[in-house]
Amino acid sequence: MTVTISENDIIAIAEGDIIESVADALQYISYFHPMDYIRALGEAYEKEQGPAAKDAIAQILTNSRMCAEGHRPICQDTGIVTVIVKWGQQCVLDSHRSLQEVIDEGVRRAYLHPENKLRASILADPAFTRVNTRDNTPSVVHLEMVPGDKVSFDVAAKGGGSENKTKFKMMNPSDNIVDWVLEMVPQMGAGWCPPGMLGIGIGGTAEKAMVLAKESLMGAIDMAQLKERGPQNDIERLRIEIFDKVNALGIGAQGLGGLATILDVKIMDYPTHAASKPVAMIPNCAATRHAHFTLNGEGPVFLEAPKLDEWPKVEWAPDSAAKRVNLDELTPEVVAGWKAGDRLLLNGKMLTGRDAAHKRIADMLAKGEELPVSFKGRMIYYVGPVDPVGEEIVGPAGPTTATRMDKFMDMMLEQGLLGCVGKAERGPAATQAIAKHKSAYLMAVGGAAYLVARAIKGSKVVGFEDLGMEAIYEFEVSDFPVTVAVDSTGENVHTSAPLVWKKKIAEEGLLPA
Numbered sequence: 001m002t003v004t005i006s007e008n009d010i011i012a013i014a015e016g017d018i019i020e021s022v023a024d025a026l027q028y029i030s031y032f033h034p035m036d037y038i039r040a041l042g043e044a045y046e047k048e049q050g051p052a053a054k055d056a057i058a059q060i061l062t063n064s065r066m067c068a069e070g071h072r073p074i075c076q077d078t079g080i081v082t083v084i085v086k087w088g089q090q091c092v093l094d095s096h097r098s099l100q101e102v103i104d105e106g107v108r109r110a111y112l113h114p115e116n117k118l119r120a121s122i123l124a125d126p127a128f129t130r131v132n133t134r135d136n137t138p139s140v141v142h143l144e145m146v147p148g149d150k151v152s153f154d155v156a157a158k159g160g161g162s163e164n165k166t167k168f169k170m171m172n173p174s175d176n177i178v179d180w181v182l183e184m185v186p187q188m189g190a191g192w193c194p195p196g197m198l199g200i201g202i203g204g205t206a207e208k209a210m211v212l213a214k215e216s217l218m219g220a221i222d223m224a225q226l227k228e229r230g231p232q233n234d235i236e237r238l239r240i241e242i243f244d245k246v247n248a249l250g251i252g253a254q255g256l257g258g259l260a261t262i263l264d265v266k267i268m269d270y271p272t273h274a275a276s277k278p279v280a281m282i283p284n285c286a287a288t289r290h291a292h293f294t295l296n297g298e299g300p301v302f303l304e305a306p307k308l309d310e311w312p313k314v315e316w317a318p319d320s321a322a323k324r325v326n327l328d329e330l331t332p333e334v335v336a337g338w339k340a341g342d343r344l345l346l347n348g349k350m351l352t353g354r355d356a357a358h359k360r361i362a363d364m365l366a367k368g369e370e371l372p373v374s375f376k377g378r379m380i381y382y383v384g385p386v387d388p389v390g391e392e393i394v395g396p397a398g399p400t401t402a403t404r405m406d407k408f409m410d411m412m413l414e415q416g417l418l419g420c421v422g423k424a425e426r427g428p429a430a431t432q433a434i435a436k437h438k439s440a441y442l443m444a445v446g447g448a449a450y451l452v453a454r455a456i457k458g459s460k461v462v463g464f465e466d467l468g469m470e471a472i473y474e475f476e477v478s479d480f481p482v483t484v485a486v487d488s489t490g491e492n493v494h495t496s497a498p499l500v501w502k503k504k505i506a507e508e509g510l511l512p513a
């Protein structure tokens, strides 16, 4: 059979339509959470019984609404752009550039937008020099040709912290997927910023399973509806089983112990080889960001803004019992007095630094070179802020995953550092180093970056300026909210709280069916 497509059936997709639509979608998702996520998080907030987890969800919801109003990013990590394109075979790209280049032009425009500049997080030459490309390009594009006369785009901006927790296993055909997920999720810790979603890809080959897992995260959260109508196939049954069993682990928002670790589980599958059962799992963080549009040759698509009254009426305010701390007069004795779980409001000056700065500090110390700034008697905040716009002192500036700085903890404390601020759990070596130096690790809420940035009243670069957002800044903060996550005795909230809540959930049957 011969199929001929007549010239009249060919649709030209102008490069400008793609560029404008991609740029619009990326700006949109930088400040508007998907409504399905906000509704599900609002319900989780109502049901949450873990006090620290409830406070964290309140911060995330309050931050979300502030970002929707202020058109500034939900999280300082404005992500790596992933685009899944389903290209209708009757369409032609009207451009001399490749589809990758055209999409990247949209990314560039979105990330350099003067009124809502996003953070450039992409580094070229990843194994060696790791140089920031300064415009967040290139994106990661997956292209599939499909029958039809339209082109659909799923556009996501995926945070590094959640992407880092990706798991993959080439299972034996008889291995149990649920058992594996339940083994992996506790190992993922809190660096992926729960509550979020799990995307699971089953089958195909190794790389196919990964793409399926990523694509599954583009779907709307519908677990409540699925449970209400009841599962109609094995995949839906599997989704519910994983959802219930993961939440029964008690990890909770930000790993602080509670009922809501995930708001949904998405699964996509594909036929596989008789010898194989590849399974990939990718978590999506609290700053879940994805948008969808279809081009048909009739111009760009601009997404409609959600209604602000759809956000739950949650207004986070600092705990009235929180202790105010003057960082400018901080002493080892004051730090040693903090207990795990204490809520603090930091005031005064603190330094910043994250992955690249720590690596450079380690290299300089190894060569006997003088550091650009002294850490003696100081606190360090693990952060890579968004550049300010307009009247802002600093753009959104939430914490990055402290666990990545574990291997530098002892080295930094040896420099006289008094403590550090970040998000997620610390491993055994870092916890021991903190206890040895009678120091403390304080956590701020990941995914509340715009809210947290309001507490930053002054900002200047004091070292490693060439590192861009990874430079060392000095921030002046006022009532910057943190919780003591590891105290000077080595008591570690992220180790103890999920265990308490796992037991409580099991004994009191707390999770809804």
Ligand SMILES: O=C(O)C[C@H](O)C(=O)O
Pocket: 076, 077, 159, 160, 161, 162, 191, 192, 383, 384, 399, 400, 401, 446
């Ligand atoms: O890069 C960041 O700012 C945060 C990162 O996404 C993380 O969660 O650790």
